[in-house]
Amino acid sequence: MNITPATAEQEAMVESFRKYLHAEVRPVAHAYKDRLIPRGTVLELTQAIADFGLPGGAIAEEHGGLGLPWVTQAMLYEELARTSADLALVVMINLLAAPALLSARPEVRDRYLPGLIAGKSIACFGASEPGVGSNVADIRTRARRAGDHFIISGEKTWITNGSYSDFLICTARTGEQELSHILIDREEHGYEAHNIDKIGFSSQSTAQIFINDARVPVGNVIGEQGMALRHTLIMFERARAHVGLTSVAIMREALAASIEYATQREQFGKKLAAHQLIAAKLAEMATHVDASRLLCYRALALIDAGVRCDVESSMAKWYATEMAVKVCRDAVQLHGGNGITRSFNLESYLRNAIIMPIPDGTTEIQKLIISRGLTGVGAFV
Ligand SMILES: Cc1cc2nc3c(=O)[nH]c(=O)nc-3n(C[C@H](O)[C@H](O)[C@H](O)COP(=O)(O)OP(=O)(O)OC[C@H]3O[C@@H](n4cnc5c(N)ncnc54)[C@H](O)[C@@H]3O)c2cc1C
The missing domain is CATH 1.20.140.10 (Butyryl-CoA Dehydrogenase, subunit A, domain 3)
Incomplete structure (x- = not known):
């Protein structure tokens, strides 16, 4: 198992990223200590960081990534987290959403993955609800089938990137015994996000999300329906x-x-x-x-x-x-x-x-x- 020491190539990648982080990200992290970094500033940074291999490092080259091992990508991630743990959380959600999108339908993948890898859009995952934390299987957000669409309603909470996000990978009940992941586009299908005040990680967004009868095509199911x-x-x-x-x-x-x-x-x-x-x-x-x-x-x-x-x-x-x-x-x-x-x-x-x-x-x-x-x-x- 290649854990440590890093190879010369890994060290070179981390070193050049570190220089960028010190010059460009550290001052922003300092300026926004305990204040929410605005979405526009976050997007400027995520686009610059994308050139170094986050969040698409571990995505195969045929899908627009760099085809790096997760270990190498994580070395870059760790360096980012040392400079700004807040910004790292934003990027972490995007680097988890990227492989999830690989199991979406090709038209959904091709619509959302390139922007995400380029740092031009921001993802969030919504499982937790006011009454559902550790026991994810109890999720109440409902996705009711209506022809070629789901009508989705529910409330999510503690959602990292919530108020920054362009889309939500929502865990919703598509049947009595069935939970599915469905991509909800914030602009096209609509959801509201309200930031939560926290004792730490205050420079990034953790939010409540309200979904009110969002009409989402059934093709936006990520992976197999019922396999969330x-x-x-x-x-x-x-x-x-x-x-x-x-x-x-x-x-x-x-x-x-x-x-x-x-x-x-x-x-x-x-x-x-x-x-x-x-x-x-x-x-x-x-x-x-x-x-x-x-x-x-x-x-x-x-x-x-x-x-x-x-x-x-x-x-x-x-x-x-x-x-x-x-x-x-x-x-x-x-x-x-x-x-x-x-x-x-x-x-x-x-x-x-x-x-x-x-x-x-x-x-x-x-x-x-x-x-x-x-x-x-x-x-x-
Ligand atoms: C900063 C932050 C970011 C988050 N980001 C996201 C996100 O992006 N998307 C998302 O969906 N969720 C997110 N969450 C929610 C997170 O996953 C939940 O907070 C977590 O799963 C715990 O749920 P809870 O807060 O409802 O606590 P509860 O489940 O109510 O638990 C309360 C306490 O009881 C304990 N407990 C519960 N069940 C058991 C058991 N069976 N045995 C022993 N002890 C138990 C817990 O360990 C905890 O100490 C985030 C949370 C935080 C704090």
Whole structure:
């Protein structure tokens, strides 16, 4: 499995992307700290980032992508998340939507995929509803068949990219026992999005979505009708590795700041790093970062190998996201009073980190999946 070290080609790609990110994305991330980046600015950035291979890196060249392994694409993603975790989430949804569109009808794929890969449009996924979170099978949004169309009504919540989005891949009930993914075009079929105020990731959109009798052609079903839960499981493998990597990126920034601080600040006549309890804390933080990172890249390497990896991606997700909370909290502690001020970024890393154990299946749900993989016994209900 090609996890680390990176090849010379991967390093060169990441290095040139890093230079662009430092010059162009870092200033925007700084200017919009804790403020929603406007859609126009997001689109300018996603179009520039598309040239480096996000979100179409892992899409085959015949479909307009670069045909890269998921691992290579993820290295670029991790670098983006280190610069702006907010913008990374926008791109993450697009890079998950791109392969989903490959299983749409050719006319739907050809209409939406090129713009997405070019960073000119923004996708969102709508599964969660006000009464439906961990138990996706309970979804109430209805898609009623009317001739060649579905009439779709329902309310979605916590939708990443919701207010930025051009289209929604909506999980809707197409029969009593049947859930399907249906692409709803915001302009053509209509839905409303209202942003939700959050404690972190405040520069990107998480929204409620209201769908009111949207009339959508039956040809907009993504994948097979009635197979939404199966498609979601495959999508979750990729999503969980990327949510894990987002947390890795946040941790890496918190660790780097902590190393710098511990080697500069002095107390009791010596550097903080020369105090054994601080040295141990740094060692533990670094080990948590590397262990999390390796779990994420293991899951991605399995995806590249075409091996199902729901257990491995669940391990990566719960471990990396929970370790990020711990590492960022340790980083705040290591900075003492400075750690809680807005002049340092630690408070913002911690506010972002604390969000990540929730989306794409909470920590509790990941552990249930892993345990089911180990024992064959489900413990969900
Ligand atoms: C920042 C963010 C972005 C998101 N983006 C999207 C998106 O783009 N699209 C989308 O569809 N959704 C999205 N979500 C929703 C996310 O997937 C849900 O929040 C998540 O699945 C948990 O659902 P819930 O919030 O309703 O919590 P609940 O399911 O109500 O759970 C509440 C608590 O109970 C625990 N719990 C639930 N069931 C069990 C059980 N069987 N055993 C033990 N503990 C249990 C949970 O772990 C949690 O701690 C996002 C959420 C966040 C926070």
